[in-house]
Amino acid sequence: MSAAFLNALEVMTNGLMAGVLYALVALGFVLIYKASGIFNYAQGVMALFAALTLVGIMEGQVPFSHLINAIFGTEIHHFGWHLPALVAIILTIGVMVIFAWFVQRFIFRHLVGQDTIILFMATIGLAYFMEGFGDLMWGADIKKLDVGLPQGGSFAIEDLTIGWAAEGERFYGMYIDKLDMVATVIAALLVISLVLYSQYTKQGRAMRAVADDHQAALSVGINLNFIWVLVWSLAGFVALVAGIMWGTKSGVQFSLSLIALKALPVLMLGGFTSIPGAIVGGLIIGVGEKLFEFWIGPLVGGATENWFAYVLALLFLVFRPQGLFGEKIIERV
């Protein structure tokens, strides 16, 4: 095999794995959009909030410590414990479920039947509220997240692939990030279990029913509020997984909430209503932007990754607005 081909292969593999992470964020959008027609702008902030909470619980940080100290003149910051990652993750899931209940109880229950644009505006408000709330609760500094996931390049793969290049060519083996590999496996498991859950369980069937027709769902005895809380909880869980992956990679910081913007083109490609669409959309964008940067980037001065996904999404909007897997838009006259 030639070194050029191997390099392209390496870029593609890395692109696929980056794509899985995009898909993970997009998945959170799809879950909520399908069940309630709400485009949840706050999904990225949810990932940030989940990651902040996870770090806070693990490190034994006192929530609202700045506020408490400012009011009472105390100097408390830490409980002085370190929880194992698994316990902290379970507690964080609990926090996300409570969060889901709050969102449903205090925001969206009052907005049932409103226009989509109003629901969307509400999620923008929610996003900024949570950003400030997370800041107040856990502090604004960049935090290191280490739940024990492996990091750095995999030497095994480097050693394995170094011999693949033809004699005399300069090739030092493929660089594949271990964290990316783990993220890929976890994301794949998550997607498979979500699909199985929605296909074969009572709640899954009820979720699909609510997504399809509210009135009919009520008539067969489905409690819409319960399903919406369930869906927001699931989206919170997906946000937590995404938060862990991105947080481990680049630290838990407020720019984490911007990964939501990366998910937008993924949704344009995959369609807002399709779980497989989110996955395939994520993979296409991940691979697409890495390969584009690899081949075309040097010709145009690089940094194509910043805009490639959006231009691709724009093309889709023009030629196939429902995305690859979305429900076809048919207008009856």
Next chain:
Amino acid sequence: MNDMSSDGYVTADGRKIGGVLMEMKNITLRFGGVKAITDISFDIREGEIRAIIGPNGAGKSSMLNVISGFYVPQEGEVFYKGEKRPQMKPYEVARLGIARTFQNIALFEGMSVLDNVMTGRLNHMKTGLFAQALWKGKAEAEEVANRDVAEKVIDFLEIQHIRKTPVSRLPYGLKKRVELARALAAQPSLLLLDEPMAGMNVEEKEDMSRFILDVNDEFGTTIALIEHDMGVVMDLSDRVVVMDYGKKIGDGTPDEVRNNQDVIDAYLGVAHD
């Protein structure tokens, strides 16, 4: 009507009708200043086919929506199985064993026929969230039992050939039948049908009539239905409530109703002087 004691009566074709299953007492429903239903009372007895008829805008669908909890009346009381029903959400009413269909078909278009019918079984699934997530054991046994009921309903309504077809691909008449199947799968104590034959051709109407009679006959299901087509109603139902402009103008057997002067006026029109 042979015998109208509180213990029920026997129909002309020899079916025994039981006691009162549901009673509407002095129901009044307003939308802002508009009265959709004015002080209407009637009852539905166990095992009977009860029809609500009336011209367009008479308030029939509103009445059905009150029964199924989609509308909350400003005045009046609803008694179900002898007890006063408190104000309930539609999904809570459904859990009491009251299933319904809609005038403009409300099916889950993205799902297959079988999945649609299975949603009718949701209230019969008792295993919790986590057992469902893990699915093994109890949840699995429950799924199998519910699947069995769904398949029987599908057989009964002769829609086996489209079991796996997505509902969105079905023609109108079949959709109506799938909706009936979903309601039936819940094994309801009371089945509400909102214009089950609207928009159907003669052949489809005959099929649907046959299914409604068969359901009542086979499972003893109490049925309350709204219908426009007078001929169909008179053939199907045991007793008929007639509404006009939100008021009740007649109540009785088809024969009694047919000869009621108010009813004749409402349907044929009468000169107001």
